[in-house]
Amino acid sequence: MKSTPSLKEMNDLYQTLFELRQNVLEQGMKMYQAVSPSIRRSSFRFSALNLAFYLAIRCHDLRPLQEKLLLLGLSSLGRSEARTMANLDAVIASLGRICHKQEHELIAYPAPKWFFHGNRLLAHNSNLIFGIHPDASYTNIMVTMPPEAATDYKLVRNLLEAGMDMARINCAHDTRDMWQAMLHHIHKAEKETKKRCKIYMDLAGPKVRISQVLVPGDDDRVFTDDFFFLARGKISDYPADYTGNVIITCSIPQVFDHLQEGDSVVIDDGKLNCVVTRLTPQGAYLRVISTKAKGFRLKNKKSLNFPKTPLDITPLTKKDLTDLDFIIHHADAIGYSFVRSRADILLLQDELYKRMGNKARNMAIIAKIETRDSVHNLPEIIVQAASRNPFGVMIARGDLAVEAGYHRLAELQEEILWICEAAHIPVIWATQVLENLVKTGIPSRAEITDAAMSERAECVMLNKGPYIVKAVSSLADIVKRMEGHQYKKAPQLRTLHIASDALKAFDN
Structure with a gap:
């Protein structure tokens, strides 16, 4: 059994953490200062700084430090995403007092205001895109509109009543008249149910077929x-x-x-x-x-x-530019396919400003992360987009699995969630969620677990199918239950019924 750390070991750990802090501050500030002149939205400045600090700290292998911190009952730095420096400072502040450091050697505990500021920013950014939940839950449900939504008003109303928060219209399918009819039904259902439904319209992009x-x-x-x-x-x-x-x-x-x-x-x-x-x-x-x-x-x-082939193809086609003229008058958020770099984001932003002027700054952009390039360039994509617009990320798990390999999908999915949380950017969990339930009315056991894990994102997307209303209702129930147990990577230790029942049994 490992013995209690000695005072020397704790002092060595303190020194290591202090040096890590200095390195993170230096590298993080260097990254932030490189991008800060281009940030137009003042609300993103704190997020950009935190993202820079998070990227700086994740350049280090923290696993040896984590084990030593756990032995002292301190935070293992595993929840640093939304508050990187505050979390690190809190650990060093506690360890310094355990080591009986002199007053001039101690670091002050971060104020609660800054410790939780990142969580509030993430909630604010999520509300900008998906709207405010009346029941204070944070996981939204997006539904892809099937062609029937253009002719079947009852279907749209049932989806809204079942728990749909955002309707997705995919501009790769159907016609402009059908999109208009879908929008009419959505707005009519909003009035009758007195529930707000945001509109997300997907640009088709240059899909190779x-x-x-x-x-x-x-x-x-x-x-x-x-x-x-x-x-x-x-x-x-x-x-x-x-x-x-x-x-x-x-x-x-x-x-x-x-x-x-x-x-x-x-x-x-x-x-x-x-x-x-x-x-x-x-x-x-x-x-x-x-x-x-x-x-x-x-x-x-x-x-x-073509996973290994660098494709130099513009993500905005002629069709996309024509569709954009319609979308800007009807959508709350634009889905952007095949984003690979900062330049791709800038291309769309310029087109929006040509059409909308300063009003373009209110249009939310959702970048679909579906290639290895988009994962690799995710920090620069976030900074470019969120510096000028409300911004979110969709993990397009189908294309991402094809591009990066199925064996890497789970790992990349986690990395995307972490980096987005560090930048206080909301995430949409997409592709094949409850697919069997949507298509057949009966879910597989594995997809129920997948749906439960999707609660870590700010929004979950369901695709169209004959049992879509049932799937929305089921998903709403699953994520509501899971929100009592999990927020991002952190377990929420609500009363555990199994523990309460066991205690009663022992008492009897």
Whole structure:
């Protein structure tokens, strides 16, 4: 058994923490001063500073320190996201007093006002985007509007009554007239239910898909180790000596500007995984690495992902710019797909200011984090966006899993949650939440646990399906129950019924 730390060990720990504090202050201030001139929203200054401190402290491996702090009953620094320096100062202040440091060596305890200021900022930023909850809960529910929402008013009203806080209209689907009809039904339901529903409209973005399929062979299915051809131009432009069964083209042929032999190609969200084996002037030969045993049928409009290929494609298409003219008059928040860098955010902000002038500063932007680049560049994306607009992040788990690999999804999801909390930025937990319940009316056990974990985000998104009203009602119940037990990474130690019942049993 490990003995109680000696006074020398505690003094050494104090010195290590003090030096860590100096390093974090120096590095954090350096990062903050580099971005502070571009911050237009004064409310983001504290958040930008805290983000800088958090990034500085997370450059260190804190695990050895955490173990030593736990032995003293002190905070292990594991809840530093929203209040990095305040948390570190509180630990050093307590340890200094345990070590009987002289008055001039002690650090003052942070004032409660600053200790919890980050939580208040996060709540404020969440309210700007999702509205204020009448029951004071902090997890909102977003629902993707199905085409039926344009014609079935009762469906929209039922969704609002079941717990929908924000309606998502995906501009990649349906028509402008249908969007208008959906908006009419939402606003009508708001008046009748006396419940506010925010509007989120998703720009389609440059989604790469199969645009054409040609089957010169006798089967449109491909199996593991089969070869097929991805044509660079027209579907008829393929090598004369090609003998495979299937040729496809992609909707954005600019991918060939960067495609290399050995690059991965993922089709239909991972149902078909391929590798580029050879490039020709006409296109690329693809070998199937994995798919289901019965083979995969290549079809038009299926998604194409190139995880290892740097795609220099603008995230704002001509269609997006046209849709933006409609969106700015109806949406509370704009969903921005395929964001990879600070420059992508600036591009959208400039387009908003062209159309809206100074009113653009009130339009919320939601960046969909769905690529490895967007994860890597998340701090700069946050700073650029939140410096000028209310801002939130959507963890687009489907595309992110395809781009980064399923085995890394859980890890990246946590990192995104932590960095956003450090910047006091609300997060939307999206993709396949309660998918079985939405589609069949019966949830899987695993997706109930996933839904419970989604409570750590400020909003959860459900996709359309025949049982969507039931799913909204179920999700509202799940997150409300979980809010009594968990806030972000911190357990909330409310009265545990199991403990109370056990105590009564022993008393009897």
